[in-house]
Amino acid sequence: MERTINTFSRESFHQICDELAWRDKELATVMRNYGYPPMWTRSNSFESLVHIILEQQVSLASALAALNKLKEKIVEIIPENVLALSDEELRACYFSRQKTVYVKHLAQVLADKKIDLNHLPLLPDEEIRKILNQLKGVGNWTIDVYLMFVLQRTDIFPVGDLAAVNAFKKLKGLPADTTKEQLIAIARSWGPYRTVATMLLWHYYLSLRTKS
Template sequence: MPQQFNQSTYHSICNELGQMDADFAAVIQNHGYPPMWTRPNSFETLVHIILEQQVSLASALSALNKLRERIQEITPARILLLTDLELRECYFSRQKSAYVRYLAEAIISGQLSLEAFGQMENDEIRRELCALKGIGNWTVDVYLMFVLQHSDILPLGDLAIVNAIKRLKGLPKETAKEELKMVGEQWKPYRTVASMLLWHYYLSSPAPRAAKMKKG
């Protein structure tokens, strides 16, 4: 089983990262501890993460809330009853309508079991989720971090994380992701919590911008 973190260990891991990296110590000193962002292990959560691909978090939440208004409980069966027009009225693009239907069908057919993911390794979970159209590494990273609280994920498909590392470390805009990955090596085995600190820094910095998400 991958190492996990929880509410009781979260601040101590933040402190340990602050001891490893003076820049994180400054983030905690200047902005406090980051929230421990968590989400339930549910179909609705995965729909929400799919909605967050390539758009602002506010836009994704608006679509999710519109969907909730229409069907009350977001379940695979209820999603599959909606027409293209009804999903479009909930601000779903044509592609995202298809993606959530693929996901709903995979869960109903038994191809995918969210409960089973709690006992699986990262690579197994990634392989099963990425087999579905519309789900890529960024979506899986967010799921592993926010839902399963796996402690060592660095989502370099996330623009806010990439920009936060460059800003915090004073790196040029053209710095390649491979170099950023090497920077993150020093934060093992707590790269998820390091990412929480990076998001917190990004959102707390002057003139924060809405985080855009990379597809997948």
């Protein structure tokens, strides 16, 4: 049976936000207080995947600093250019030992054409998850961000994302010890637009940080 692939676009993004606000009074409060969230997007490229890997468990500013340092070094972030660097050169670009391994592995896989990024948009979410999960250092959070930012899949809730989870608990007045399973169950009410609901949560989180 062929599965439907649901994506959102700049044309549909605000309409989906409006629908979520109509369905959920707390999300409506976010919209009322802070307006529409940015529609965070990235290109379907090796560079975008490197960027997401760099963002694992560090601040967004630290990840961007490493990405920009790499860009200074090799200009074009493509697999062949990364594979030409030594581990020491990557470490000089603020890459940790682990992330050096992950990014070089990704570069090799793409250079060997074992994964074709251009083919992934044609596949359903779970098939993409199986393919990318085989890569070193690529787990569910990395795949969630790829599906949300790069492929604009509509119904992803990244339960491993600390900012989204903390914003969710604060917005809904949930106890600090609310489990991931409970959050996933509550987030089902946002389907089939959990990605856009999460972008509203991030918008709320970032807006509160800006105010404080």
